[in-house]
Amino acid sequence: MNSDKVEKHILSLMVENQPGVLARIAGLFSGRGFNIESLCVAETIDPDVSRITLVTVGDLAVTEQIKKQLNKLVNVIKVFDFTDTPHVHREMALLKIHARPETRAEILRMVDIFRSRVVDVGADYYTVEVTGDEDKITAFLNLLKPMGIKEIARTGAIALAREKTKGGQNGKN
Amino acid sequence: MTKMTGVQILFQALQEEGVTTIFGYPGGAVLDIYNELPKTDIKHILVRHEQGAVHAADAYARASGGVGVCLVTSGPGATNTVTGIASAYMDSVPVVVLTGQVPRHLIGNDAFQEVDIVGITRPCTKHNYLVTDIKDIARIIKEAFHIARSGRPGPVLIDLPKDLMTMTAEYKPLKAVSLRSYRPTYNPNLKQLDKVIKLIKSARKPMILAGGGVLLSKGSDALTAFAKKTNMPVAATLMGLGVFPTKSRLWLGMIGMHGTYRANMSSGECDLLIAIGVRFDDRVTGKIDVFAKKATIVHVDIDPTSIQKNVPVAIPVVGDCRITLELLNELLDKEDPATIHRQRRAWLDQIEEWKNTKPLAYEQKDEIKPQYVIEKLYELTKGDAIITTEVGQNQMWTAQYYNFDRPNCFITSGGLGVMGFGLPAAIGAQLARPDKLVVDIAGDGSIQMNIQEMATAVQYGLPIKVAILNNQYLGMVRQWQEMFYDKRYSHTDMQFAPDFVKLAEAYGAVGLRAVKPEEVEPVLKEGLFNKKTVIMDFQVEREEKVYPMVPAGAPITDMLLV
Numbered sequence: 001m002n003s004d005k006v007e008k009h010i011l012s013l014m015v016e017n018q019p020g021v022l023a024r025i026a027g028l029f030s031g032r033g034f035n036i037e038s039l040c041v042a043e044t045i046d047p048d049v050s051r052i053t054l055v056t057v058g059d060l061a062v063t064e065q066i067k068k069q070l071n072k073l074v075n076v077i078k079v080f081d082f083t084d085t086p087h088v089h090r091e092m093a094l095l096k097i098h099a100r101p102e103t104r105a106e107i108l109r110m111v112d113i114f115r116s117r118v119v120d121v122g123a124d125y126y127t128v129e130v131t132g133d134e135d136k137i138t139a140f141l142n143l144l145k146p147m148g149i150k151e152i153a154r155t156g157a158i159a160l161a162r163e164k165t166k167g168g169q170n171g172k173n
Numbered sequence: 174m175t176k177m178t179g180v181q182i183l184f185q186a187l188q189e190e191g192v193t194t195i196f197g198y199p200g201g202a203v204l205d206i207y208n209e210l211p212k213t214d215i216k217h218i219l220v221r222h223e224q225g226a227v228h229a230a231d232a233y234a235r236a237s238g239g240v241g242v243c244l245v246t247s248g249p250g251a252t253n254t255v256t257g258i259a260s261a262y263m264d265s266v267p268v269v270v271l272t273g274q275v276p277r278h279l280i281g282n283d284a285f286q287e288v289d290i291v292g293i294t295r296p297c298t299k300h301n302y303l304v305t306d307i308k309d310i311a312r313i314i315k316e317a318f319h320i321a322r323s324g325r326p327g328p329v330l331i332d333l334p335k336d337l338m339t340m341t342a343e344y345k346p347l348k349a350v351s352l353r354s355y356r357p358t359y360n361p362n363l364k365q366l367d368k369v370i371k372l373i374k375s376a377r378k379p380m381i382l383a384g385g386g387v388l389l390s391k392g393s394d395a396l397t398a399f400a401k402k403t404n405m406p407v408a409a410t411l412m413g414l415g416v417f418p419t420k421s422r423l424w425l426g427m428i429g430m431h432g433t434y435r436a437n438m439s440s441g442e443c444d445l446l447i448a449i450g451v452r453f454d455d456r457v458t459g460k461i462d463v464f465a466k467k468a469t470i471v472h473v474d475i476d477p478t479s480i481q482k483n484v485p486v487a488i489p490v491v492g493d494c495r496i497t498l499e500l501l502n503e504l505l506d507k508e509d510p511a512t513i514h515r516q517r518r519a520w521l522d523q524i525e526e527w528k529n530t531k532p533l534a535y536e537q538k539d540e541i542k543p544q545y546v547i548e549k550l551y552e553l554t555k556g557d558a559i560i561t562t563e564v565g566q567n568q569m570w571t572a573q574y575y576n577f578d579r580p581n582c583f584i585t586s587g588g589l590g591v592m593g594f595g596l597p598a599a600i601g602a603q604l605a606r607p608d609k610l611v612v613d614i615a616g617d618g619s620i621q622m623n624i625q626e627m628a629t630a631v632q633y634g635l636p637i638k639v640a641i642l643n644n645q646y647l648g649m650v651r652q653w654q655e656m657f658y659d660k661r662y663s664h665t666d667m668q669f670a671p672d673f674v675k676l677a678e679a680y681g682a683v684g685l686r687a688v689k690p691e692e693v694e695p696v697l698k699e700g701l702f703n704k705k706t707v708i709m710d711f712q713v714e715r716e717e718k719v720y721p722m723v724p725a726g727a728p729i730t731d732m733l734l735v
Contacts, residue, residue, distance in 0.1 A: 015354075016354060019303075020291065020292075020295070020303075023292065023295060024295055027295050027296055028296075031296045061481060061485075064481060065478065065481070065482055068477045068478040069478050071477070072476070072477070072478050074299070074300040074320060074352065074354060074355045075354060076354055077353055077354040078354075
């Protein structure tokens with residue numbers, strides 16, 4: 001087993017929707033020297049429960065310890081690691097791009113190719129919304145960089161497991 | 174249904190949890206609580222510093238087997254508890270800390286004596302609460318005690334805003350606690366236990382390492398039976414001392430930085446290490462990547478995060494130590510004893526040789542040796558005393574020379590290593606066990622860290638004994654300076670100290686002093702059998718060191734013996 005390999009893990013935590021829970025989780029990571037690459041929190045359909053999607057990196061020993069420590073927190077109901085289970089994950093980014101007369105058409109072409117949308121237009125900029133996995137967003141960013149990106153906001157990953165029902169697309173992103 | 178005030182609900186809920194004693198210190202934010210306190214049956218012990226309240230509650234919990242409770246005010250009262258809470262957290266002691274808080278409408282305004290104690294103690298409590306609704310008080314108290322005492326025990330803090338205390342609400346007693354997100358695993362996976370039995374049968378050089386978890390689960394009888402059935406030698410961590418009869422030929426002694434030669438060597442040579450209720454602290458393992466290198470490691474612990482945290486484990490077993498040991502004993506009863514004991518003689522002979530050639534040793538010459546004081550104390554008490562310690566050399570000599578041969582008699586700040594722990598701990602232990610002789614073995618440095626608690630001991634007529642091993646140094650730090658820092662005794666010389674005999678008298682206690690070796694026994698006799706609070710000042714050889722010793726970061730088999 002390659003236990004020293006540093007891997008990215010998408011963890012999905014079901015937590016009690018109470019004040020201080022996020023602080024407990026963030027404090028656990030900072031206090032024990034674990035990494036958080038991104039973090040998303042929102043209520044689920046049960047208003048007493050929130051889902052936290054958290055991307056972390058570490059070798060097997062570290063990520064196992066992270067999951068155990070998270071499970072140990074009294075307000076954490078369940079911890080899922082999506083790394084080895086079929087799942088879908090998405091991230092959204094909003095980009096404000098310099099739009100000069102000579103680049104406007106090119107930007108719109110990119111927006112089209114990446115199935116993204118222009119959500120705000122100004123005299124010299126477009127604000128574009130793009131969703132996808134991290135690679136797609138990074139690729140989109142890289143292509144638009146030469147046009148000049150004024151500002152960017154990324155959500156970090158959110159994810160859900162696929163279910164084992166017929167007709168599902170197990171294993172595909 | 175009756176309407177009650179917040180503070181009445183609080184006391185009702187506390188009494189339903191069986192609370193009879195609270196250690197505390199009043200202040201502005203808890204005035205309403207203190208106003209109600211005399212109307213209840215709860216005995217309140219007024220400490221002289223809030224840190225003392227938590228250490229006393231910690232020792233009370235350990236000596237009674239219950240939950241220790243303390244009550245302090247907001248702001249500085251709350252921050253003063255942090256050291257005690259962190260110590261209880263590292264040593265897995267069930268303590269409930271009630272802190273006052275400013276009224277809700279002032280929270281966040283930097284009000285007088287306001288501090289975010291829930292934020293401050295988040296990383297050093299098992300769980301904590303800020304109560305924001307009077308309707309939650311009863312439930313939170315119930316949950317807090319449940320969380321503190323179940324699973325791997327630990328401290329729980331409840332922050333109580335002042336305005337809630339005088340409001341009124343209906344009180345409904347709660348029956349049981351149900352927390353969907355907190356369900357400790359008590360019963361181990363039986364498949365794992367079968368693997369353990371298989372390993373025991375094939376091992377030639379097995380050993381058991383028992384820790385505080387065995388004591389917390391009240392598993393020392395099960396452990397002793399397990400060791401006898403398997404003919405396996407037993408070492409204990411500092412927190413595990415008292416878990417196994419020390420007269421047994423299977424007893425290895427304490428392991429670690431100041432462990433016995435045979436315990437440390439056994440860990441280096443064993444082919445099977447069954448670790449139960451330990452967490453592989455660095456003071457136990459030494460250089461981690463060579464620790465128990467030849468062994469297959471089985472690790473039993475109720476806390477999954479303890480397993481695979483520091484050392485790689487072949488067979489993890491998540492479960493209560495006592496339950497796991499009892500199940501293992503049942504499985505062993507089905508086996509043929511001959512197959513379990515096979516070929517242990519060479520291993521046990523080797524251990525016997527280590528024991529005989531490199532025992533714990535010191536030489537009592539002209540000046541009093543601290544080890545001698547502890548050996549004499551053991552002789553005179555016949556081991557039938559609760560011993561608390563401060564931290565440093567006094568703690569290590571106590572661990573080495575007071576032959577802890579029964580559970581729950583040794584109360585020390587193991588994980589956090591808090592100087593100033595022993596005196597308030599002795600107070601807590603004495604209140605939990607009025608029938609027992611309680612002795613704090615102290616150093617001259619650490620006793621001064623919570624010396625104010627002498628007033629508490631005398632006020633409540635607690636006949637605790639403080640034995641100061643007085644070398645006029647911060648001895649352990651001095652020892653490291655001597656050995657690893659070119660004898661540059663930077664700020665460890667404490668010759669400027671109070672006269673401890675006069676200090677005892679100033680507090681209304683009895684003060685005794687021994688300067689020569691022949692005075693040790695008479696002073697101990699006079700002190701121990703006195704019915705009052707006593708300080709015994711033993712002026713010991715100044716530069717005596719704790720041996721054996723493993724330098725920090727070295728393998729624990731690389732021991733400095735003298």
